[in-house]
Structures are given as structure tokens and as C-alpha cells.
Amino acid sequence: xxxxxxxxxxxxxxxxxxxxxxxxxxxxxxxxxxxxxxxxxxxxxxxxxxxxxxxxxxxxxxxxxxxxxxxxxxxxxxxxxxxxxxxxxxxxxxxxxxxxxxxxxxxxxxxxxxxxxxxxxxxxxxxxxxxxxxxxxxxxxxxxxxxxxxxxxx
Amino acid sequence: xxxxxxxxxxxxxxxxxxxxxxxxxxxxxxxxxxxxxxxxxxxxxxxxxxxxxxxxxxxxxxxxxxxxxxxxxxxxxxxxxxxxxxxxxxxxxxxxxxxxxxxxxxxxxxxxxxxxxxxxxxxxxxxxxxxxxxxxxxxxxxxxxxxxxxxxxxxxxxxxxxxxxxxxxxxxx
Numbered sequence: 001x002x003x004x005x006x007x008x009x010x011x012x013x014x015x016x017x018x019x020x021x022x023x024x025x026x027x028x029x030x031x032x033x034x035x036x037x038x039x040x041x042x043x044x045x046x047x048x049x050x051x052x053x054x055x056x057x058x059x060x061x062x063x064x065x066x067x068x069x070x071x072x073x074x075x076x077x078x079x080x081x082x083x084x085x086x087x088x089x090x091x092x093x094x095x096x097x098x099x100x101x102x103x104x105x106x107x108x109x110x111x112x113x114x115x116x117x118x119x120x121x122x123x124x125x126x127x128x129x130x131x132x133x134x135x136x137x138x139x140x141x142x143x144x145x146x147x148x149x150x151x152x153x154x
Numbered sequence: 155x156x157x158x159x160x161x162x163x164x165x166x167x168x169x170x171x172x173x174x175x176x177x178x179x180x181x182x183x184x185x186x187x188x189x190x191x192x193x194x195x196x197x198x199x200x201x202x203x204x205x206x207x208x209x210x211x212x213x214x215x216x217x218x219x220x221x222x223x224x225x226x227x228x229x230x231x232x233x234x235x236x237x238x239x240x241x242x243x244x245x246x247x248x249x250x251x252x253x254x255x256x257x258x259x260x261x262x263x264x265x266x267x268x269x270x271x272x273x274x275x276x277x278x279x280x281x282x283x284x285x286x287x288x289x290x291x292x293x294x295x296x297x298x299x300x301x302x303x304x305x306x307x308x309x310x311x312x313x314x315x316x317x318x319x320x321x322x323x324x325x326x327x
Contacts, residue, residue: 001248006248006250010259010260010263013263013264013267014263014266016267017263017266017267017270017303020270021270021296021299021300021303024292024293024296024299025296025300027289027292027293027296028293028294028296028297030293031290031293031294
């Protein structure tokens with residue numbers, strides 16, 4: 001075999017190895033990409049995003065928009081996601097929050113201040129008082145809730 | 155009929171023991187010397203001897219490899235190694251000693267090519283045995299193939315010439 005032909009053969013062989021390896025790597029990354037994309041799309045159905053309003057009753061209002069939670073989370077789970085400084089009591093009716101971020105409930109004879117929660121009723125376009133304990137109300141995807149520190153009397 | 159001297163049979167035994175010693179030792183995945191030794195044997199003793207040598211090593215390796223039992227993939231590994239041995243036998247016809255650098259480069263390219271063929275065969279075997287598409291098996295095994303190809307490119311490029319020189323002295327050619 002002449003030197004020129006020999007060179008040609010080995011250069012061709014080297015290019016063949018390179019092209020096969022490059023094709024293999026491209027295929028490897030494509031399969032990895034499709035696997036990750038599929039896993040991401042599957043996990044998307046397990047994640048919900050909600051907006052949470054914290055109203056401290058003194059004019060301070062803080063929104064925690066697009067808070068990500070696992071599907072099936074409750075209003076109380078959502079609260080614990082945005083702050084660790086929560087005190088509460090449990091009873092047969094569910095969780096009763098007594099303090100958030102150092103702001104505690106105040107109870108006197110017939111009046112007081114307490115943390116209450118609401119959800120946004122999109123059909124009526126109004127805030128609606130939570131019908132059950134915060135740990136018993138499962139959030140809807142794209143839900144909007146509010147924790148309000150407000151006075152009460154009876 | 156193929157006749158071999160006692161000296162040559164002793165050499166084959168030592169090389170088989172060497173290959174198996176490396177194959178069966180804990181080591182980085184797909185880093186092995188069997189391909190290089192099989193190919194080199196093919197260059198010196200022909201494709202038949204080298205093919206039998208490579209197949210024997212892969213047969214034992216299939217049962218005792220630290221990476222686990224090869225199972226039904228073992229015939230594919232044996233076939234891949236036979237091809238490498240036969241390729242060595244073919245290469246002996248075209249071997250030249252014109253330039254050592256050129257010789258090393260050729261050996262490195264051949265090492266890369268033959269290793270890629272070996273991986274294609276074994277990955278195809280895996281695909282057939284597990285009923286997954288061949289291209290998918292090839293793509294999934296690509297990172298390991300790259301390690302295999304890269305390491306054998308280096309081994310063939312740097313070790314083929316010294317190994318050839320030793321064998322040349324041994325066989326007295």
C-alpha cells in the first residue's frame with residue numbers, strides 16, 4: 001500500500017471514529033434531555049403555585065406570589081412554607097394559629113385580635129372566610145389565600 | 155495444522171494470565187489491556203491464534219468479572235475480541251516500520267476504531283437481550299464507550315510499539 005493511500009485510509013478511519021463518537025454523544029445527550037424533560041413535565045402536575053397575602057392589620061401587607069407547593073397541600077402548609085415563626089393550637093376542629101412572625105393573638109372578654117385566613121373566590125370576586133381549619137382546606141392550583149390579623153367582637 | 159513451540163505456548167499462557175489478572179482486578183470501568191495484547195498477538199502470530207486468545211480471555215471474564223456476570227452478553231464480548239485479534243492478523247500484512255511516530259499514530263487510530271467496533275457489538279448484544287433499540291443502547295453506553303475508546307487509544311498509541319519490540323525479540327524475528 002502506498003504511503004499516500006495508507007495516510008488516506010488512516011485519516012478516514014480517524015474521522016470515522018470521531019463521527020461515530022460525536023454521533024453517539026449527541027444521541028446520549030438527546031436521550032438524557034428527553035428523559036429530564038419528561039420527568040420535569042411529570043413533576044409539573046405535582047406542583048401547584050399559589051399567591052399568599054400576609055395582612056398584619058396595621059397597613060403592612062406582604063404578598064408571597066407564585067409560592068410553589070406540592071399538590072394536596074393545605075392552607076396551613078402554605079403558611080409554614082413562607083415562615084417558620086408560627087405558633088398554633090390543635091383541636092378537633094383543626095389548627096388554630098395563635099401567632100405569626102411574633103404577632104400574637106389578643107383575647108379580651110368580648111373583643112380581641114386574631115389571625116384568620118381567607119381564600120379568594122374568583123367567581124364572586126371577593127375574599128371569603130375560611131370555612132374549616134387551615135390544616136383541613138386543600139389548596140387548588142393557582143389559588144389565592146390571605147392570612148389577616150384582625151379584630152373581632154361578640 | 156498449527157504447530158507452536160513450547161516457548162510460544164508459555165508466552166500465550168503468561169499473556170492470558172496477565173489479561174485475566176487485569177480483567178478480574180477491581181479497576182475503572184472499561185479500562186483494559188486485553189484488546190491491546192490480543193491485537194498485538196494477531197500482528198505476530200496471526201488472526202486465528204489471537205482470536206482464540208481474546209475469546210478465551212473474554213470467556214473467563216464473562217463469569218468472573220468484578221463488574222458482574224456477563225450472562226448472554228458474553229458471546230458478543232468474545233465476538234468483539236475475536237474481531238480485534240483478526241484485525242491484528244490483517245494489520246501484520248500492512249505493517250511498516252518507516253516512522254515510529256507514524257506507527258504509533260496508526261496504532262492509536264486502530265485502537266480507537268477497534269474498541270468502538272467492540273463496544274458497538276457488545277451494546278448491540280445488550281440491546282438484543284433486553285429488547286431495547288440498538289441505537290438507544292449505544293447512546294446510553296456512550297460515556298463508558300468514550301472511556302474505553304480513549305484509554306485504548308492511549309494504550310495502543312504508547313504501548314503497542316514497546317510491546318511489539320518485546321515480542322519481536324521473543325519470537326526472534
